[in-house]
Amino acid sequence: MATRLQFENNCDIGVFSKLTNGYCMVAIGGSESFYSVFESELGGVIPVVKTSIAGTRIVGRLCAGNKNGLLLPHTTTDQELQHLRNSLPDQVVVQRIEEKLSALGNCIACNDHVALTHTDLDRETEEIIVDVLGVEVFRQTIAGNILVGSFCALSNRGGLVHPHTSIEDLDELSTLLQVPLVAGTVNRGSEVIAAGMIVNDRTSFCGSDTTATELSVIESVFKLRDSQPSVIVDEMRKSLIDSYV
Amino acid sequence: MPRKPRRKQRPKSWPVTFSPFARALARMASVSKPNRRSKSIESSEKPTRSSTSNGSSKHTLEERPEGSESSDGEFDGVVQADFAFFDPKPNDFHGVKTLLQTYLDVEEWDLSGFADLILEQTTVGTVVKVEDDEDEGVFALATALNLWRYREQRCIMKLKEFLLLKASQEKGVGDQLRLLLGERAHNVGLLVSQRVVNLPPQLLPHLYDSLFNEVSWATEDEPTEDLRNSFQFKHYIILSKIYKHKNAEQQKRKRSDDREEEIVYVKPEDEIFHELSSWSFCFPLRTQQPAPHELKNYRSMGLIMTVEADKIPTFRQQLASLINEGWRQPEGV
Numbered sequence: 001m002a003t004r005l006q007f008e009n010n011c012d013i014g015v016f017s018k019l020t021n022g023y024c025m026v027a028i029g030g031s032e033s034f035y036s037v038f039e040s041e042l043g044g045v046i047p048v049v050k051t052s053i054a055g056t057r058i059v060g061r062l063c064a065g066n067k068n069g070l071l072l073p074h075t076t077t078d079q080e081l082q083h084l085r086n087s088l089p090d091q092v093v094v095q096r097i098e099e100k101l102s103a104l105g106n107c108i109a110c111n112d113h114v115a116l117t118h119t120d121l122d123r124e125t126e127e128i129i130v131d132v133l134g135v136e137v138f139r140q141t142i143a144g145n146i147l148v149g150s151f152c153a154l155s156n157r158g159g160l161v162h163p164h165t166s167i168e169d170l171d172e173l174s175t176l177l178q179v180p181l182v183a184g185t186v187n188r189g190s191e192v193i194a195a196g197m198i199v200n201d202r203t204s205f206c207g208s209d210t211t212a213t214e215l216s217v218i219e220s221v222f223k224l225r226d227s228q229p230s231v232i233v234d235e236m237r238k239s240l241i242d243s244y245v
Numbered sequence: 246m247p248r249k250p251r252r253k254q255r256p257k258s259w260p261v262t263f264s265p266f267a268r269a270l271a272r273m274a275s276v277s278k279p280n281r282r283s284k285s286i287e288s289s290e291k292p293t294r295s296s297t298s299n300g301s302s303k304h305t306l307e308e309r310p311e312g313s314e315s316s317d318g319e320f321d322g323v324v325q326a327d328f329a330f331f332d333p334k335p336n337d338f339h340g341v342k343t344l345l346q347t348y349l350d351v352e353e354w355d356l357s358g359f360a361d362l363i364l365e366q367t368t369v370g371t372v373v374k375v376e377d378d379e380d381e382g383v384f385a386l387a388t389a390l391n392l393w394r395y396r397e398q399r400c401i402m403k404l405k406e407f408l409l410l411k412a413s414q415e416k417g418v419g420d421q422l423r424l425l426l427g428e429r430a431h432n433v434g435l436l437v438s439q440r441v442v443n444l445p446p447q448l449l450p451h452l453y454d455s456l457f458n459e460v461s462w463a464t465e466d467e468p469t470e471d472l473r474n475s476f477q478f479k480h481y482i483i484l485s486k487i488y489k490h491k492n493a494e495q496q497k498r499k500r501s502d503d504r505e506e507e508i509v510y511v512k513p514e515d516e517i518f519h520e521l522s523s524w525s526f527c528f529p530l531r532t533q534q535p536a537p538h539e540l541k542n543y544r545s546m547g548l549i550m551t552v553e554a555d556k557i558p559t560f561r562q563q564l565a566s567l568i569n570e571g572w573r574q575p576e577g578v
Contacts, residue, residue, distance in 0.1 A: 009346060009356045031353065188338065188357075209357050 002197075002204040002219050005037045011187045011207025012195040014153070018060045018105070019198040019205065021112060021156070022067035023088050024048045027057035041203055049087040053080060054102075060198065064108035064115075064149065069093040069132035073102035093132050099125045106149045109194065111156045114177050116140045116148040138176050143169065150192050155199045158221040160184050162191050182221040186210050199224075327376035328384070328448055330455055333364040337372050340383025344439040348484065349407050350547060351531045359400035363388050363437065368467065369459045369476065371452060373440070385440035385448070387456045391475040392482070393430035404435075408484070408549060411528040418524050425480055425551060432479035434460075436552075438512070446513055450565045453514065457557055478554045480523075485515050485550075488536070488543035489527060509543060517563045518552055525550030 007016045007030050016027040017038070024042055026035055028050045038048045053062045054075035064071045069092055072081065076096050085094045099122055101107050107118035108129065115135040117126065126137050142151045143162040151162040158180050161173065165183040174181045186196035187207040197206040199222050206215060219225050333341070342360040349356075363370060363386070370388035374381055395401045405426045412419045425433050438452075463476040488509040510516045519525060527546040536543060552560070 006353070008351060009353060011357075031351075033353070190339070 001041075001224055002206055002215050003037060003041060004206050004208045004210055004215070005034065006208045007034050011190075011209045012192075013205055013207050014060050014193075014195045014198050015058050016060055017198055017205070018063060018065065019200050019203075020046075020066050021200045021202075022046060022092055023065075023070075025059050025063070025084075026050050027059050028052050029057055037205070041205075045202075047087060047089065049084065051080060051083060051087075061103050061105040061150075061195070064104040064110060064129075064133075065092075066110050066112045066133050066135065067092070068112065068134040069095065071104050071108070071129065071132060072096045073104055074098045075102055095128065095132050097125055097128055104149070105194070106147045109149045109152045109154050110135055111154045111177075111179070113156065114138065116142070116152070116154075116173075116177070118148060119146050140173065140176070142173070150194050153186075153193045153197055153199050154179070155204075155222050156201050157223045158182070160186070160193050160197075160199075160218060160221055162193065164191070180221060182217060184214060184217045184221075186214055186218070188214075328373055328445075329376040330371045330373055330452070332367045333370045333372050333386075333388070334367075335364055336381060337364060337374075337383050340374075340381070341372065341386055344383060344386050344441075345437075347486075347532060348437075348439070349404065352403070352407055354403040354407075355398075355400040358398060359404070362390065362395060362398060362400065366390065368463045369456070371455050371459070373444070373448065373452065385438075385444050385452060387436075387438045387452050389434040389436050389456065389460055389476075389478065389481065391431075391478070392426060392433045392435055394472075394475045396430060408482070411547065411549065412526065414528065415526040418526050421524060421551075422549075425482060429480070431475070432477060434476075434478040434481050434554075436481040436483045438483075438485075438514075440512070442511075446568050449514060450561070450568055453561060453564060457561065480554060481552045481557075483515075483518055483522075483548075483550050483552065485518075485548045486511050486530070487515065487527065487546055487548045488540055489546045491542050491544050509540065513567060514560070514564050515548065517560055517567065519548070519550055521556040521560055522550035522552050 005013060007013050007027070010016075013034075016030060016034075018025040023046050024038055026038055026048060029052075035048070035050065042048055051059060053059045053072060054077065056062070062073050062075075070084065070088065072084070072094065074096060081094065081096055088094060097104075101118060101121060107121060109116045110129075110133055113135055115129055115133060115137050117129065117137055117139050119139045119141065121139070126139075129135065129137050140148055142148050143164040143166075145151050145162060153160045154177070156179070159173075159177060159182070161170070161181055161183050163183050163185050165173075170181050170183060184193075185191060186193055188209040188211055190196050190207075190209075196210065197204060197218065199205075199218070202224075204218055204222055204224055206218065210218075331337075338357075338360055341363060342356060345356060345360060348359075366388065371386070372383055373385035374383055390401075392401065392405070408422060408426065409419070412422045460476050460478065464473050467473045467476065488511065490507050508516075508519075510519075525548060527548050530545050530547050532545075534545065536545070
């Protein structure tokens with residue numbers, strides 16, 4: 001199920017929030033209605049944590065994480081680091097890394113199994129990603145852009161990439177990532193996918209400018225629709241037909 | 246509107262940002278810094294020229310700051326930019342929305358709907374872009390919206406609520422504003438004018454000329470009588486931002502050399518509008534952006550004022566003389 005919302009009239013919600021299968025992070029300072037949408041969708045299933053990173057609200061773009069771990073830039077303050085360690089589940093390893101490309105959310109796109117990274121990322125950072133996030137790392141570009149974290153949204157079930165990604169690239173990336181990929185847009189034609197939406201295996205949130213077409217593409221590629229028509233019919237068939245004569 | 250074929254001409258080292266608008270902004274930042282001279286070549290500054298045009302298309306302003314384009318790959322040269330005025334198009338949605346981001350302070354409202362409204366009104370409304378820009382970044386926007394024509398739109402209703410709420414704290418003007426927004430709305434235009442901070446002021450007289458010309462052409466050219474009448478504005482309401490001195494009462498200036506003005510106008514034409522206004526009032530803004538050093542004693546406030554339409558010719562004259570006196574926007578504002 002995909003929900004549309006905005007952060008202070010801004011549809012780039014992927015900038016102000018981060019969603020994984022294990023937790024959700026939301027920027028402080030937004031209105032309570034922003035936070036409460038997350039609470040109502042996710043509350044009880046995964047913790048929703050309000051935080052800042054490096055004193056800023058752009059938490060979605062500065063950190064990278066999945067259900068196994070969370071990587072924070074070197075600009076994160078000690079209090080923020082402690083707050084996150086306290087608020088996130090114990091199995092999530094929270095680590096602050098020394099990487100000169102500090103907008104980790106723009107440089108790393110990952111799900112629970114595989115990660116795409118910026119081509120200029122440090123060797124050490126790559127090793128830390130493998131350790132902390134428990135993923136296989138591939139240095140890639142998307143439609144010629146090195147900021148892979150910005151131009152794709154990835155979950156364990158599918159991915160949405162920059163609209164200008166060629167078919168060959170889509171196939172190659174799909175093979176690496178082992179999930180179906182679709183090239184599309186979010187927020188009424190915006191190419192910066194990861195800024196416009198966040199997604200995990202069960203749910204997704206998009207900016208309120210996202211059109212119905214874009215939303216249906218998102219729900220389809222990330223397999224978020226609760227009930228496919230065929231599923232309903234199959235389930236009904238089981239209950240209606242006892243045996244074939 | 247016929248556009249020239251695009252020339253792919255871009256210096257190699259534009260700042261790396263992934264937003265087309267931010268790239269355009271970064272380009273702009275260097276246009277308005279005339280102090281930068283890396284290698285001075287003989288380049289005479291061309292006077293701004295504007296070619297007059299027929300009723301529906303726009304005229305171009307050429308802006309050629311002194312200086313040179315650096316050739317060693319370092320982005321420290323000055324940029325040449327041809328600005329062109331266009332009718333609003335649906336493509337401009339993102340640029341227009343960005344410019345209107347803080348229009349109603351932090352209120353959550355139908356901003357996208359408001360942007361769509363502005364873009365649908367192609368007869369009156371101007372969008373300033375750079376000619377031959379691949380990214381089509383929107384640098385400025387000016388339009389006038391009839392408050393009666395759009396009274397059913399959610400965004401306009403929320404906007405009226407916002408204005409009335411701010412006016413309720415101010416004695417006297419509340420009733421006048423209510424009249425303008427209610428019974429008299431047939432002849433009231435909301436003048437929306439937003440731009441990037443460092444847009445060259447030389448464009449402003451042309452921008453307002455084209456806007457007010459379009460308004461008067463619309464009173465003759467629109468297909469139905471209702472529409473023609475809807476542009477017979479008698480009043481304009483303007484919602485803008487200013488910086489007000491924190492100690493408004495303070496008269497004594499102790500050691501500062503330069504006089505500290507009570508009000509610093511972010512947009513130069515606001516000063517003229519303010520003088521010509523029938524009434525106006527300020528209200529505090531909830532977003533307090535960190536002020537540049539020169540403005541540390543000032544607080545940003547919203548300003549709502551109303552100007553009668555018959556004062557507009559005076560405004561146009563005063564604006565032209567203000568800009569042509571070689572007035573320059575102070576750095577950082």
